Amino acid sequence: MGRKVIIAVATLNQWALDFDGNRERILESILEAKEYGAAFRTGPELEICGYSCEDHFYESDTFLHSWEVLLELLVAPLCKDILIDVGMPIMHKNVAYNCRVVFLNQKILLIRPKLYMCDDGNYRESRWFSGWRKLRQTEDYHLPRMIASVTGQNVVPFGDAVISTKDTCIGFEVCEELWNPESSHIAMGLDGVEIFCNASGSYTELRKAYIVADLVKNATYKSGGCYIFSNLRGCDGQRIYFNGASCIALNGNILNYSKQFALQEVEVITATIDLEDIRAYRNSLRSRSHLASEKPCYPRIITDFSLSPEHDTTLPIATPIEWKYLRPEEEIAQGPACWLWDYLRRSGQGGFFLPLSGGVDSSSTALIVYSMCHMVINSIHQGDEKVLSDIRKILADPDYIPTQPSELCNRLLVTCYMGTENSSKETKQRAATLAAQIGSYHMYIAIDRAVSATLEIFSTVTGLFPKYATKGGCARQNLALQNIQARLRMVLSYLFAQLMLWVRGRPGGLLVLGSANVDEALRGYMTKYDCSSADINPIGGISKTDLRLFLNYVKEKFNIPIIGEIVSALPTAELEPLCDGQIAQTDEEDMGMTYAELSAFGKLRKQEKCGPFSMYCKLVQTWSNSYSPKEVAEKVKHFFRCYAINRHKMTVLTPAYHTEGYSPDDNRYDHRPFLYRANWSWQFRAIDKQVEYQLSVQQAATSRINKNCNRKLDSVSRTRTGIHV
Numbered sequence: 001m002g003r004k005v006i007i008a009v010a011t012l013n014q015w016a017l018d019f020d021g022n023r024e025r026i027l028e029s030i031l032e033a034k035e036y037g038a039a040f041r042t043g044p045e046l047e048i049c050g051y052s053c054e055d056h057f058y059e060s061d062t063f064l065h066s067w068e069v070l071l072e073l074l075v076a077p078l079c080k081d082i083l084i085d086v087g088m089p090i091m092h093k094n095v096a097y098n099c100r101v102v103f104l105n106q107k108i109l110l111i112r113p114k115l116y117m118c119d120d121g122n123y124r125e126s127r128w129f130s131g132w133r134k135l136r137q138t139e140d141y142h143l144p145r146m147i148a149s150v151t152g153q154n155v156v157p158f159g160d161a162v163i164s165t166k167d168t169c170i171g172f173e174v175c176e177e178l179w180n181p182e183s184s185h186i187a188m189g190l191d192g193v194e195i196f197c198n199a200s201g202s203y204t205e206l207r208k209a210y211i212v213a214d215l216v217k218n219a220t221y222k223s224g225g226c227y228i229f230s231n232l233r234g235c236d237g238q239r240i241y242f243n244g245a246s247c248i249a250l251n252g253n254i255l256n257y258s259k260q261f262a263l264q265e266v267e268v269i270t271a272t273i274d275l276e277d278i279r280a281y282r283n284s285l286r287s288r289s290h291l292a293s294e295k296p297c298y299p300r301i302i303t304d305f306s307l308s309p310e311h312d313t314t315l316p317i318a319t320p321i322e323w324k325y326l327r328p329e330e331e332i333a334q335g336p337a338c339w340l341w342d343y344l345r346r347s348g349q350g351g352f353f354l355p356l357s358g359g360v361d362s363s364s365t366a367l368i369v370y371s372m373c374h375m376v377i378n379s380i381h382q383g384d385e386k387v388l389s390d391i392r393k394i395l396a397d398p399d400y401i402p403t404q405p406s407e408l409c410n411r412l413l414v415t416c417y418m419g420t421e422n423s424s425k426e427t428k429q430r431a432a433t434l435a436a437q438i439g440s441y442h443m444y445i446a447i448d449r450a451v452s453a454t455l456e457i458f459s460t461v462t463g464l465f466p467k468y469a470t471k472g473g474c475a476r477q478n479l480a481l482q483n484i485q486a487r488l489r490m491v492l493s494y495l496f497a498q499l500m501l502w503v504r505g506r507p508g509g510l511l512v513l514g515s516a517n518v519d520e521a522l523r524g525y526m527t528k529y530d531c532s533s534a535d536i537n538p539i540g541g542i543s544k545t546d547l548r549l550f551l552n553y554v555k556e557k558f559n560i561p562i563i564g565e566i567v568s569a570l571p572t573a574e575l576e577p578l579c580d581g582q583i584a585q586t587d588e589e590d591m592g593m594t595y596a597e598l599s600a601f602g603k604l605r606k607q608e609k610c611g612p613f614s615m616y617c618k619l620v621q622t623w624s625n626s627y628s629p630k631e632v633a634e635k636v637k638h639f640f641r642c643y644a645i646n647r648h649k650m651t652v653l654t655p656a657y658h659t660e661g662y663s664p665d666d667n668r669y670d671h672r673p674f675l676y677r678a679n680w681s682w683q684f685r686a687i688d689k690q691v692e693y694q695l696s697v698q699q700a701a702t703s704r705i706n707k708n709c710n711r712k713l714d715s716v717s718r719t720r721t722g723i724h725v
C-alpha cells in the first residue's frame with residue numbers, strides 16, 4: 001500500500017527584482033528536492049520576484065517578469081513529475097494579489113491568493129495587495145497568452161481551494177494567515193486537508209525564533225496533519241533579515257527544520273511521512289471528528305497524481321526532533337553577520353571601513369565582521385562554491401583561497417582610530433589590541449589639525465573663540481566643540497573608505513559601517529551626521545545590554561582576551577577634554593539615564609504603546625522599590641524631553657539590521673513626527689497631577705499605619721543621589 005510521502009521545503013535567499021538569481025535558486029531547490037526523491041516541493045512567499053519589491057508592486061513590469069520566470073519553470077525538464085508550488089504576485093480583475101501558483105507537468109492546477117494581509121511591524125502588505133475575501137470560492141483566471149500557449153489552458157481556478165491528489169489533500173496558508181486568530185488551516189483541516197503549506201516572508205527579531213515553531217507545532221497538535229512552513233532567509237534589499245527556520249511538522253511534532261542564519265543561498269529540507277499517521281491521529285480526536293462532520297467544504301481541484309509511490313518506499317519515517325534555538329548572543333553573532341555578507345556581495349563593494357574607538361559599540365561592529373569572516377571560511381570548508389566565488393569577486397582575486405578568519409578579516413576590514421590630543425591612551429590601546437587580535441587592517445589618525453583648521457575658519461569670520469565648559473565656555477560652545485570633532489570623523493571615514501583599496505592596490509571601495517546602538521538612537525545621544533552616519537549599521541537595532549552579552553560570548557568563542565577590558569570600561573564618547581589624564585565624560589551621566597532605564601523606556605514607548613502619562617503610571621509601579629513617584633516622574637519627563645528634541649535624528653538614521661522590537665527607526669518601522677512640542681505641557685501636567693494624588697494617598701496611608709516614616713524619607717533621599725536631571 002502506498003502512503004509514504006517525501007516532502008521537500010525550500011529556504012531561499014532571494015533578492016527583490018533579481019529575476020535571474022531568484023529563478024536559478026528556485027530551480028536549484030527543485031533539483032535538490034528531486035534528488036531527495038520528493039513528490040512535492042514548496043517554497044517561500046513571493047519567491048519569484050522577491051518579497052521586498054515594495055512600491056515596485058505598483059509596476060506592471062514586476063508582474064510581467066514574474067510570469068516570464070514562471071514560464072521558464074513550467075517548461076524546465078527538471079520540473080517534470082513533481083508537484084510544485086511557487087510564490088508570485090498576480091493581478092486578477094485589476095486587483096493585485098500575493099499568490100501561490102501550484103503546477104504539475106506543465107499545467108497550472110490552482111492559483112491561491114493570500115487571504116489576510118500583514119501590516120504590523122515592518123510589513124505594509126495592504127499598501128500593494130488585497131486579501132482574497134471570497135472564502136471557499138474560486139473564479140476563472142484567464143492566463144496570459146505566453147503561459148496559455150505552453151500549458152494549453154486558457155483559464156485556471158483562482159481562489160480559496162485545495163488540491164486533491166489520488167492519495168491526499170493539500171491546502172495553502174500564506175504567512176499572516178498562520179498568525180491570524182482565524183487561521184485557514186483550522187477550517188481546511190476539518191475539511192480533510194492533510195498537508196498544509198505555509199509560504200512565509202518572516203523576519204528575524206531577537207528572542208522570537210520559537211514563535212513560528214510553536215505556532216506550527218500547536219497548529220498540528222490540535223488539528224492533526226502535516227504542516228510545511230517555508231521561509232525566506234537573508235537580506236533581500238531591506239533592513240530586515242528573513243529568518244529561515246523553515247520546518248516540517250506532523251501531529252504536533254517537528255520533523256525537520258532549516259537553519260535560522262546561514263550564508264547558503266538554497267537549503268532544502270525533507271521529511272518522509274506516513275499519511276496513515278494523520279488519519280489515525282485525527283480519528284482518535286473524537287470531538288474533532290464530530291465537529292468536522294458538520295463543517296462546510298472547500299472546492300477541490302482534482303489531479304490524477306499521487307504523492308506516495310505505487311510501491312512503498314523503504315525509507316524510514318521521519319522521527320520527531322527537538323528544536324535547538326539560538327541564544328540571543330548567538331543570534332547577534334550570526335544574524336547581522338549574514339546580513340552584512342548579503343549586503344557586501346550584493347552591493348559590489350570591496351570590504352568595510354569602520355571607525356573603531358575601542359568602546360563597546362564599535363568593537364561589537366568589528367566583531368560582527370569578524371564573525372562573518374568565520375562563517376565565510378566555514379562555508380567554504382564545507383564546499384559552498386557560491387560563497388567561494390562571491391568572496392573571490394569581492395576581493396578581486398580569482399584564485400583566492402582563504403585560510404584563517406583573521407587573514408580574511410585583514411583583507412575585508414579597515415579599522416581606524418581617529419584620535420585627538422584629548423583621547424585617552426586606554427581607548428587608543430584597546431582599539432589597537434582588538435584590531436591586532438581580529439586581524440583588521442588598522443590605522444591611527446590624528447584629527448586635531450582638521451579640528452583646529454575648521455575652528456579657525458569660524459574664528460576668522462566671527463572673531464570669537466568657543467571654549468569647553470571646563471574652560472569657562474557655555475553649553476552651546478561646549479557642544480559645538482564636541483560636534484565638530486565627531487563630524488570630521490565622518491568626513492574622514494568616507495575619504496578613507498573611498499581610497500583605501502586604491503592605497504592597497506585593489507579596485508573598488510569600502511562600505512562605511514556605523515555603530516550607534518538602538519538605545520542611543522532612541523535617546524538621540526549621537527551627533528547628527530557624525531560617524532553614526534554611514535552606509536549601513538549592523539548593530540543599530542541592538543541594545544547596549546545585548547551587545548555586552550554578545551561581547552562576553554565572542555570573547556570565549558573566538559578567544560579574544562581584550563574584549564574583557566572593553567566590556568568593563570565605562571562607555572564614553574571622549575569628546576570632552578580629559579581631567580588630569582582621566583575620562584571626564586561618561587555616557588550614562590551625559591544622558592541622565594542608564595542604558596537599562598533606556599531599554600525600559602524604549603519597550604514601553606513602542607511595544608506597549610505608552611505616551612508620557614501611561615509610561616509614568618506603569619513605571620511608578622515597576623520601579624516602586626527604587627524610586628519615589630516624584631523621581632519616576634522626573635525620569636519619564638527627562639526621557640520624553642530628550643526623545644522629542646532628538647527625534648529629527650531618526651529621519652537620517654543609518655540603515656540598520658532590524659532586530660529589536662522597540663527600534664525607533666523612523667524610515668520603516670516607527671512612524672512618528674519629528675517636530676514635537678518638547679515640553680509636553682498637557683501630558684506632563686497629567687503626570688504631575690498623578691504624582692500629587694499618589695503622594696496624598698501615600699501620606700494618608702503612612703499616617704494611618706503610623707509607622708516610622710523617617711526611615712522611608714531617608715531611603716528616598718538616598719536613591720535620589722546619582723540621578724542626573
Ligand SMILES: *[C@@H]1O[C@H](CO)[C@@H](O)[C@H](O)[C@H]1NC(C)=O
Pocket residue numbers: 173174175176177178179180183185198199200201202212215216219229
Ligand atoms: C504561516 O506562517 C506565518 C509566519 O510567517 C504565521 O504567521 C502563520 O500563522 C502561519 N500559519 C500557521 C497555521 O502556522
Ligand SMILES: *[C@@H]1O[C@H](CO)[C@@H](O)[C@H](O)[C@H]1NC(C)=O
Pocket residue numbers: 211214215218
Ligand atoms: C503553543 O502551545 C503551548 C502549550 O499549550 C503554549 O504554551 C504556547 O503559548 C502556544 N504557542 C503559541 C504561539 O500559540
Ligand SMILES: *[C@@H]1O[C@H](CO)[C@@H](O)[C@H](O)[C@H]1NC(C)=O
Pocket residue numbers: 036255256257268269270271318321
Ligand atoms: C532534514 O532534511 C535534510 C535534507 O533532506 C536531510 O539531509 C536531513 O537528514 C533531515 N533531517 C532530519 C532530522 O530528518
Ligand SMILES: *[C@@H]1O[C@H](CO)[C@@H](O)[C@H](O)[C@H]1NC(C)=O
Pocket residue numbers: 420421422447448451452468471481485577578
Ligand atoms: C583638547 O583639550 C584642550 C584642553 O582643554 C583644548 O584646548 C583643545 O582644544 C582640545 N583639543 C581638541 C582637538 O578639541
Ligand SMILES: *[C@@H]1O[C@H](CO)[C@@H](O)[C@H](O)[C@H]1NC(C)=O
Pocket residue numbers: 677678679680681
Ligand atoms: C511649551 O512649548 C510651547 C510651544 O513650543 C510654548 O508655546 C509654551 O509656552 C511652552 N510651555 C511651557 C510651560 O514652557
